[in-house]
Amino acid sequence: MPSVSNAPLATNEVAVSVRNLGLTYTTAIDRRPTLKARLKSFGGKQTRTIRALDEVNLDVEYGQVLGVIGTNGAGKSSLMRVIAGILPPSQGRVEVYGSVSTLLALGVGFNPAMSGRDNVFLGGLAAGMSREQIEEHFEEIADFSELGEAIDSPMRTYSSGMYARLAFSVAATVRPDILIVDEALSTGDAKFKEKSFNRIKELRSDDRALILVSHAMGTLREVCNDVAWLHKGKLIQRGEPNTVIDAYQEFLHVGKSAAVDEDL
Amino acid sequence: MSAPLQVYEPFRAGLPPLGRYWKSLWARRTFISQYSKSELREQHFDSVFGQLWLVLNPLLLSAVYFLLIVIIGGSSDSTRYGHLTASLFLFYLVSNSLTGGVKSVTAGQRLILNTAFPRIMLPISATIIALFKFLPTLFVFLVMRTIIGLPFGWEMLWAIPVFFIALLFSLGVAITISCVNVYFRDIASFLPYMTRTLLYLSPILYEASSLSPKLRALEVFNPLFPILDSWSQAVVHSQVPSTASLLQGLAWALGIFFIGTYFFLSREREFAVRL
Numbered sequence: 027m028p029s030v031s032n033a034p035l036a037t038n039e040v041a042v043s044v045r046n047l048g049l050t051y052t053t054a055i056d057r058r059p060t061l062k063a064r065l066k067s068f069g070g071k072q073t074r075t076i077r078a079l080d081e082v083n084l085d086v087e088y089g090q091v092l093g094v095i096g097t098n099g100a101g102k103s104s105l106m107r108v109i110a111g112i113l114p115p116s117q118g119r120v121e122v123y124g125s126v127s128t129l130l131a132l133g134v135g136f137n138p139a140m141s142g143r144d145n146v147f148l149g150g151l152a153a154g155m156s157r158e159q160i161e162e163h164f165e166e167i168a169d170f171s172e173l174g175e176a177i178d179s180p181m182r183t184y185s186s187g188m189y190a191r192l193a194f195s196v197a198a199t200v201r202p203d204i205l206i207v208d209e210a211l212s213t214g215d216a217k218f219k220e221k222s223f224n225r226i227k228e229l230r231s232d233d234r235a236l237i238l239v240s241h242a243m244g245t246l247r248e249v250c251n252d253v254a255w256l257h258k259g260k261l262i263q264r265g266e267p268n269t270v271i272d273a274y275q276e277f278l279h280v281g282k283s284a285a286v287d288e289d290l
Numbered sequence: 291m292s293a294p295l296q297v298y299e300p301f302r303a304g305l306p307p308l309g310r311y312w313k314s315l316w317a318r319r320t321f322i323s324q325y326s327k328s329e330l331r332e333q334h335f336d337s338v339f340g341q342l343w344l345v346l347n348p349l350l351l352s353a354v355y356f357l358l359i360v361i362i363g364g365s366s367d368s369t370r371y372g373h374l375t376a377s378l379f380l381f382y383l384v385s386n387s388l389t390g391g392v393k394s395v396t397a398g399q400r401l402i403l404n405t406a407f408p409r410i411m412l413p414i415s416a417t418i419i420a421l422f423k424f425l426p427t428l429f430v431f432l433v434m435r436t437i438i439g440l441p442f443g444w445e446m447l448w449a450i451p452v453f454f455i456a457l458l459f460s461l462g463v464a465i466t467i468s469c470v471n472v473y474f475r476d477i478a479s480f481l482p483y484m485t486r487t488l489l490y491l492s493p494i495l496y497e498a499s500s501l502s503p504k505l506r507a508l509e510v511f512n513p514l515f516p517i518l519d520s521w522s523q524a525v526v527h528s529q530v531p532s533t534a535s536l537l538q539g540l541a542w543a544l545g546i547f548f549i550g551t552y553f554f555l556s557r558e559r560e561f562a563v564r565l
Contacts, residue, residue, distance in 0.1 A: 051563045060476040107562065111406035112296055114559045120298040128404055137328075137397070144328040150319035152407045154314070180332075 041123055041235035042086040043203050048117030049079035050260075078104040078257040082118075089232040093250035093267060094239045095274055100124075101193055101259040102239045106208050109237070124235075125201030127153070138182035142173060145181055149196060154266055163199050166215055170225075171195035172218070188282070191218055198225050205229060208239040243271050305555050307436040310563055325415040335376045341559055342421055345430045352378050354497060368438040370497075373527045376431050377494040377518050381451075384460045384514065390416035391464025392471050392478045399565045402440040409413050409558040410551070413468040417461045431525070439530045448524035448531050452539070455519050459543035466550030472564050513542035 052075050079101045086092050094102050107113040110122055110128040123231060137145060146167060150160040160209060167179050171191045176184065184192070197205060207226070226249055240246055246253060253270040255263045257277075263270050334340035352375040360371060394412040395402070471477045483543060489495075491512050498506070498519040508514040516539040520531035 040391075051560075061474040061480075062476055107403070108298060111404065112562050113308060116300055116302050117301055118300075122296040122298070126296075137332075139332050140328050144324075148321065148325055148328065149401065149405065151318060151324055152401055152411070153405045154317055154407065157320050159323070 038086055039088045039123070040121075041088050041090070043123075044082055044083070044105075044109070044235075045081040045086040045119070045120070046118035047079050047084075047105075047108060047115050047120060048077075049101070049108060049113065050075055050077050050116045052076070054093075063105045076262060078131075078259055079108070079115075082199055082256075082259070082261050084236060084254060084261060084264070084288050086204075086235050088235050090137075090252050091230055091236040091238065092254040093246035093252045093271075094256060094269065095241070095243070095246065095253060096236060096256035097278070099110075102256055103208055105256065105260075106237065106239060110206055122204065123195040123249075126204045126206065127200050127202035128208075129199050129250040141179060142171075142177040142181055142184070145193070146196055150200070155200070159200075167192075167195045168197045170199060170221075187215065187218070194218075194225075196221050198222070198229060201229070203233070204235045206237045206238070209241070217255075242277065301559055305552065306559070308555075311408055311555070313465060314412065318411060321407075322411055322415050322418055325411075326418045326422060329415070329419050329520055341426060345426050346491065348382055348427050349375075357427070359417065359495060369440065369526060372435050372438055372440050373497055373522050374494065375434060376525050377492070377522055379427040379431055379516060380456055380521050381422055381489060381492065381494055381514070382427070384463065386420035386423055386489070387417045387460035387464045388467055390419050390483060392467045392481055393472070394464070394531055395468040395472055395561060396475065396565065402562055402565060409561055410465060410554055414461065416468070417457070417464045419462060420464075421457065434527070440526060442536070443528040445528045445530050447522055449521065451536065452517065452520045452531065454523055455539045455543045456521065458547050459513060459517060459539070462543060462545075462547035462550045465554050466546060469550065469554045470518060472557070482498040488512070488514060491515070493522065494518060497522065503535060510538070513539070513546065 060228075071116075072274055082101075082105065084105075094105065096102050104113065108115050109122060111122070112128075137148070140148070143164075146164065147157070147160055151157065171177070171188075173188060173192060176188065181189065181192075194230070195206075197207060223245060226236065226238070230249070238246065239255070240251065250267045253267040254261060255270050257275050263273055321513070334343075340495040352371075355374055356371055359374065360367070393411045395409060398409075398412045399406075408421075455484075467477065492514040493501070498509070498515065501509075516535040520535045521541060523529045523531040
């Protein structure tokens with residue numbers, strides 16, 4: 027139930043418990059499923075099965091800042107979506123204790139024809155917040171996003187940076203028990219990057235769990251106190267950030283370079 | 291532990307726990323009203339001219355058909371014009387709900403991929419938007435039927451149950467088509483032909499009573515036939531609609547609503563994968 031609650035939660039209490047999680051899905055070869063395509067391929071099966079997650083076990087405790095790393099297609103986003111309750115697992119069990127706010131790759135803004143303000147309200151209401159709760163936070167969201175007047179223009183007029191800024195502001199302002207940020211940390215200009223980085227640091231607290239998916243290893247080294255490495259749907263390593271990230275970079279054969287540490 | 295616990299496990303085919311689903315849907319009812327409001331505002335229906343267009347559009351359409359039937363067809367009956375307009379307005383409730391509903395889920399992609407919520411909110415919103423577009427036309431019709439001097443009577447109150455049947459039917463088709471569109475994206479392109487066919491097969495341009503008995507036997511296959519016929523009986527002729535028509539309309543509406551909702555609910559958990 028994603029809502030704002032400030033229930034005091036002691037450290038070391040489990041926020042998210044993932045047990046033997048498996049996720050498979052079949053995708054059509056065709057990009058767009060149409061009746062025409064279905065009729066054309068009548069009889070022949072044009073699908074392939076993807077095993078996105080395989081026997082993943084993961085506990086996140088309150089007070090933890092977990093970084094999730096892995097190559098593209100490792101299952102990071104799928105894992106986040108399962109934890110957020112957007113995708114149902116195929117096997118296993120996920121327990122989530124507390125309110126979740128998600129900032130997944132797509133962020134807010136589901137209707138580009140509507141204004142940023144409308145989209146913030148709709149996104150919040152869909153997530154189960156009340157109108158009053160959103161109103162209460164709206165000023166802060168608008169301020170943080172630095173969109174100014176643009177907040178009332180249709181979102182189709184936004185640049186991708188503006189999109190990302192608004193999305194980050196929404197997710198980071200509602201102060202959920204559990205915040206999931208999927209590859210949205212390193213968006214925006216340097217100034218906003220710095221600002222969102224600081225906000226993440228501010229959000230670190232004993233009664234909150236943060237899960238950050240990112241390719242910015244430098245950031246993860248700095249803010250996380252725990253890192254999980256996923257590869258091809260499997261959890262490879264979990265532990266102290268520097269150790270895991272070093273192992274991951276070793277694996278990638280890229281070594282430690284400024285480019286990797288910053289942004290990949 | 292005061293924090294709410296949420297458990298996600300594999301689902302078996304079939305419905306999600308309905309009690310919990312309903313609760314979470316009810317908790318988000320403001321989304322539906324807010325969404326409809328924003329959508330209507332975005333389509334400029336909050337301005338005077340926007341509202342006017344809402345009324346003008348079906349009115350112009352009925353004028354076109356009026357031209358076709360009354361002037362070219364040579365019949366000069368005010369009841370006929372009243373019937374045409376009233377039926378067309380109700381037909382637009384259903385057809386707006388269909389056209390709004392068809393892309394409601396696929397257009398909500400970003401929201402679906404980012405947030406967990408009862409997906410059925412999206413087609414419901416589409417029907418509510420269609421309803422908001424319908425209400426002003428009802429007012430226009432009332433003014434018009436006074437001008438052309440159609441009889442008033444308490445029998446007109448039968449329009450209320452007929453309206454609710456039509457609304458349930460609209461909701462049912464919106465839910466069904468939004469779900470179908472996830473799997474067959476080209477349904478949206480067929481839709482104009484479907485609604486156009488439905489328009490001609492329904493008693494709008496003609497009255498149900500003027501059909502030959504042979505053709506009327508086929509009406510059982512058109513869900514809109516009994517609904518529109520009852521509607522016209524009540525609001526145009528100020529007569530009690532036939533029980534058979536009412537029941538038939540209700541059966542269609544309930545049938546489509548329940549079948550569509552069943553499909554939607556049992557499928558919606560995999561929408562995120564399909565989008």
